Amino acid sequence: MSRHSTSPEASLRHVQRPAGSLGLIRQVLADGGPGFCQFAINNACNAGCDFCSFNLDILPRKDWSFAPLEKSIAAIDILLGHGVRYLVLTGGEPMLHPDLYGIIGHAAGRGMAVILVTNGSRLTEDGIRTLKESGVSSVIISIDAASAAKHEENRKLPNVCERIKKANALLKAHRIQCTASVTMSRLIDDYGALPPFLKSLGFDSVTFSYPLTTLRSSFLGHADSPLVSYDPEELHRTFDEVKKLKRRIHVVNPTASIEEMQRFLRKEPQRFPCLGGFKYFYLDWNFLLWRCHFWETPICSIFDFDDSRRIRDGCTRCMIDCYRDASVMQHVGVAVADATMHLRKGRAGAAVKALFNREVLDSLKSVVEGKAWINRI
Numbered sequence: 001m002s003r004h005s006t007s008p009e010a011s012l013r014h015v016q017r018p019a020g021s022l023g024l025i026r027q028v029l030a031d032g033g034p035g036f037c038q039f040a041i042n043n044a045c046n047a048g049c050d051f052c053s054f055n056l057d058i059l060p061r062k063d064w065s066f067a068p069l070e071k072s073i074a075a076i077d078i079l080l081g082h083g084v085r086y087l088v089l090t091g092g093e094p095m096l097h098p099d100l101y102g103i104i105g106h107a108a109g110r111g112m113a114v115i116l117v118t119n120g121s122r123l124t125e126d127g128i129r130t131l132k133e134s135g136v137s138s139v140i141i142s143i144d145a146a147s148a149a150k151h152e153e154n155r156k157l158p159n160v161c162e163r164i165k166k167a168n169a170l171l172k173a174h175r176i177q178c179t180a181s182v183t184m185s186r187l188i189d190d191y192g193a194l195p196p197f198l199k200s201l202g203f204d205s206v207t208f209s210y211p212l213t214t215l216r217s218s219f220l221g222h223a224d225s226p227l228v229s230y231d232p233e234e235l236h237r238t239f240d241e242v243k244k245l246k247r248r249i250h251v252v253n254p255t256a257s258i259e260e261m262q263r264f265l266r267k268e269p270q271r272f273p274c275l276g277g278f279k280y281f282y283l284d285w286n287f288l289l290w291r292c293h294f295w296e297t298p299i300c301s302i303f304d305f306d307d308s309r310r311i312r313d314g315c316t317r318c319m320i321d322c323y324r325d326a327s328v329m330q331h332v333g334v335a336v337a338d339a340t341m342h343l344r345k346g347r348a349g350a351a352v353k354a355l356f357n358r359e360v361l362d363s364l365k366s367v368v369e370g371k372a373w374i375n376r377i
């Protein structure tokens with residue numbers, strides 16, 4: 001191990017678990033609030049989505065990898081020691097992982113909110129009961145279209161919508177929040193048809209994934225597919241369609257973030273620096289830690305990570321929703337931490353400047369907009 005090595009025991013020594021609102025306030029003042037990590041526990045997937053390179057037709061079984069349980073547990077403890085409180089378990093399809101429940105159980109037992117992202121094909125009655133017992137906080141199920149036929153054709157998962165509908169009823173009974181995740185793609189020709197279809201499947205909220213043709217990290221959730229290739233003007237109009245949906249179903253993506261993405265497409269200055277690499281991370285099945293899905297080089301092995309490896313450089317290179325949306329919402333928390341730091345150093349003017357500006361106000365509005373959904377995690 002290098003000089004940056006951090007053992008799970010060492011990192012847990014300075015874990016400060018937030019104790020309700022008071023703990024959260026303390027964490028915001030200290031370092032801007034809790035971070036998240038997207039942990040892709042395997043690259044295996046049983047689906048064949050045309051806009052994704054985890055697709056079983058592209059990545060065959062012989063190339064599948066699964067993060068072993070013991071190392072996953074050690075990695076989670078290190079993340080916890082660095083302020084990560086939200087663990088998003090993804091794949092591929094994470095429900096193919098033989099130790100999924102052990103990984104969830106460990107993270108939830110350490111006080112993390114665990115969010116599972118799945119295509120829903122493995123959400124059986126027993127599976128949902130075990131998810132509940134393991135302590136999962138929230139489930140996100142991918143939906144590609146505004147009809148079952150189109151969704152199942154793209155996924156190559158026959159009858160998966162029927163399973164999702166049953167799963168949503170069971171998840172509600174177990175009081176586990178469930179959200180639809182819809183990739184903005186050409187499979188949706190009428191955004192207005194989405195709310196009734198999603199509601200018929202049992203969803204009352206949706207988060208949109210912005211289309212991705214290229215990623216440079218190990219994450220394969222992208223493809224050079226006409227389904228997700230847009231010219232900027234067309235994509236700009238599609239964002240307008242998403243904004244309109246807010247009147248008909250809860251859309252998790254903050255309005256301020258959608259408008260930031262529209263500025264990105266118009267090549268206008270960005271107002272909200274991304275916190276990827278500072279508060280948010282991507283961990284892959286080989287335990288390489290990346291600042292995000294987009295970045296071409298990993299930060300280091302998770303087992304070599306320490307706080308000196310964090311990156312805060314105001315990056316706005318890409319438009320990946322999970323990092324950019326969260327950064328808009330957390331902007332206010334980071335501004336509070338910055339202002340607190342300035343005050344401690346006797347720089348009152350800098351503290352006022354950090355706190356009282358339009359970006360902080362818009363970030364605060366986005367927190368209010370998403371508060372009910374966040375509280376349910």
Ligand code: SF4
Nearest residue numbers: 045047049052055119
């Ligand atoms: S989008 Fe999800 S379900 Fe579809 S191939 Fe990719 S990882 Fe699998």
Ligand code: SF4
Nearest residue numbers: 274276292315317318
């Ligand atoms: S803007 Fe994109 S490339 Fe930059 S840190 Fe955020 S997610 Fe990564």
